[in-house]
Amino acid sequence: MKSKVYIETFGCQMNVADTERAATGLRKAGYDLTPVAAGADVVLLNTCSVRERAERKVFRRINEIRSEAKRAGQHKPLIGVMGCVAQLEGETIFQDAPAVDLIIGTQATDRLPGLIERAQGGEASVIDLEERRAGEVWDISPAERRSAYVAFVPIIEGCNKFCSFCIVPYSRGREKSRSALEIVSEVSRLRSLGYKEVQLIGQNVNSYRPKTQVGLEGYSGATPFSRLLRAVAATGMERIKFTTSFPRDFHPDIVCALEEFPNLCDWIHLPVQSGSDRILKAMRRGHTADDYLRRVAVIKQSKRRLSLTSDIIVGFPGESALDFENTLKLVRGCQYDGLFIFKYSKRAGTPAASLEDAVPDAEKKARFLALEELQESLQQRVYGEYVGKKISVLAERESARSIDDMTGHSTCNKVVNFRRGQTQPGEIVDVLISEVKPYSLYGELVADRVN
Numbered sequence: 043m044k045s046k047v048y049i050e051t052f053g054c055q056m057n058v059a060d061t062e063r064a065a066t067g068l069r070k071a072g073y074d075l076t077p078v079a080a081g082a083d084v085v086l087l088n089t090c091s092v093r094e095r096a097e098r099k100v101f102r103r104i105n106e107i108r109s110e111a112k113r114a115g116q117h118k119p120l121i122g123v124m125g126c127v128a129q130l131e132g133e134t135i136f137q138d139a140p141a142v143d144l145i146i147g148t149q150a151t152d153r154l155p156g157l158i159e160r161a162q163g164g165e166a167s168v169i170d171l172e173e174r175r176a177g178e179v180w181d182i183s184p185a186e187r188r189s190a191y192v193a194f195v196p197i198i199e200g201c202n203k204f205c206s207f208c209i210v211p212y213s214r215g216r217e218k219s220r221s222a223l224e225i226v227s228e229v230s231r232l233r234s235l236g237y238k239e240v241q242l243i244g245q246n247v248n249s250y251r252p253k254t255q256v257g258l259e260g261y262s263g264a265t266p267f268s269r270l271l272r273a274v275a276a277t278g279m280e281r282i283k284f285t286t287s288f289p290r291d292f293h294p295d296i297v298c299a300l301e302e303f304p305n306l307c308d309w310i311h312l313p314v315q316s317g318s319d320r321i322l323k324a325m326r327r328g329h330t331a332d333d334y335l336r337r338v339a340v341i342k343q344s345k346r347r348l349s350l351t352s353d354i355i356v357g358f359p360g361e362s363a364l365d366f367e368n369t370l371k372l373v374r375g376c377q378y379d380g381l382f383i384f385k386y387s388k389r390a391g392t393p394a395a396s397l398e399d400a401v402p403d404a405e406k407k408a409r410f411l412a413l414e415e416l417q418e419s420l421q422q423r424v425y426g427e428y429v430g431k432k433i434s435v436l437a438e439r440e441s442a443r444s445i446d447d448m449t450g451h452s453t454c455n456k457v458v459n460f461r462r463g464q465t466q467p468g469e470i471v472d473v474l475i476s477e478v479k480p481y482s483l484y485g486e487l488v489a490d491r492v493n
């Protein structure tokens with residue numbers, strides 16, 4: 043009988059894509075994938091280390107899995123730790139969590155079948171933290187994708203930015219771009235399989251820099267990324283989103299590409315992290331608040347109404363009340379469509395970890411709440427502008443609140459709930475917005491669109 047493997051994913055879209063890639067390889071090697079941990083022969087936790095809380099969650103989960111199997115009278119499954127925590131902590135995980143049998147680094151995904159086989163053959167403490175090997179390619183089978191309508195397409199892995207707070211360059215290595223040819227043909231294939239939306243993903247998508255220009259011939263653009271956007275748009279894929287953009291590499295030509303191709307969606311995620319130049323310098327972001335605002339001005343002046351979202355860290359070491367005031371000021375000025383707020387979390391091995399002058403937890407929490415309150419009030423106004431407007435929504439599933447409603451995302455990446463009528467998941471429909479909720483829009487179906 044085939045061994046059953048369960049993969050649980052934590053963290054960002056890159057981890058989701060890595061899980062899909064791992065599942066593809068495992069299925070090809072003859073393993074069965076199961077959606078639940080109970081009864082699995084192998085449990086893999088694909089981990090995130092961007093904040094300490096995410097990291098601690100993994101160790102709690104390992105204990106839960108072990109005790110759940112014991113309670114059910116089953117053998118302990120083989121337990122593997124994949125992803126960022128695996129890459130960073132390496133061997134020490136075996137000491138801290140003796141129930142763990144396998145450690146699979148961020149670039150060892152394609153070698154999983156062989157690693158599991160070794161562990162199943164009785165080898166103790168199997169570990170692979172090596173780089174990707176030549177010839178290993180992104181290959182994700184549609185059967186392993188999380189959604190049948192929206193597909194994540196990684197275009198760049200790793201990060202060269204070395205922001206002082208961030209662990210990513212250490213957990214995911216240096217930036218490595220996929221070839222444009224490979225990306226464009228994957229998007230075309232997804233289109234022919236009926237996918238309605240692709241999300242081009244990477245830590246910094248706009249730092250895209252492939253080794254060759256093959257696949258970009260015939261597409262103009264000021265940077266390889268804006269050429270790639272045009273090449274992907276030319277496939278005719280209905281909706282194309284991309285995330286995350288790094289401010290320093292945000293060229294205005296990205297906005298030009300969005301104006302030329304309506305299938306490039308009207309949403310830009312451009313994390314600023316702080317509104318204080320002093321803190322931005324300590325964060326080693328390589329841009330000032332004004333540099334950032336100049337890019338925002340280009341986005342806001344676009345012919346299209348482009349939705350803008352951001353990430354902000356509060357309580358970075360040394361952040362004074364005045365620095366935080368500057369963040370509030372920047373947020374008021376940007377009128378974001380959405381904001382992810384994080385309390386600074388010290389990550390061992392990053393330059394910021396050795397900075398003194400930590401902001402007390404109570405103060406971090408107070409700043410978090412103040413920024414959240416400000417954003418909520420600004421967001422109500424931004425969302426209010428959609429009332430009475432018709433927006434295009436990809437219906438994803440039945441709403442959790444009511445069987446009469448469906449939920450999906452707009453091209454501007456807002457959650458939209460609406461009276462479903464005859465709508466089926468996977469359809470793109472027009473919705474007339476009638477109501478604003480704290481983090482979503484509500485509306486009525488205008489008419490089912492022919493898909």
Ligand code: SAM
Nearest residue numbers: 092207208245286288313353354384385386387
């Ligand atoms: N590369 C992107 C950038 O910085 O522009 C974002 C990648 S990161 C995985 C996602 C978000 O997590 C960051 O934008 C940042 O706001 C937050 N983050 C990263 N490291 C953090 C830390 N040590 N403490 C708190 N938040 C952090």
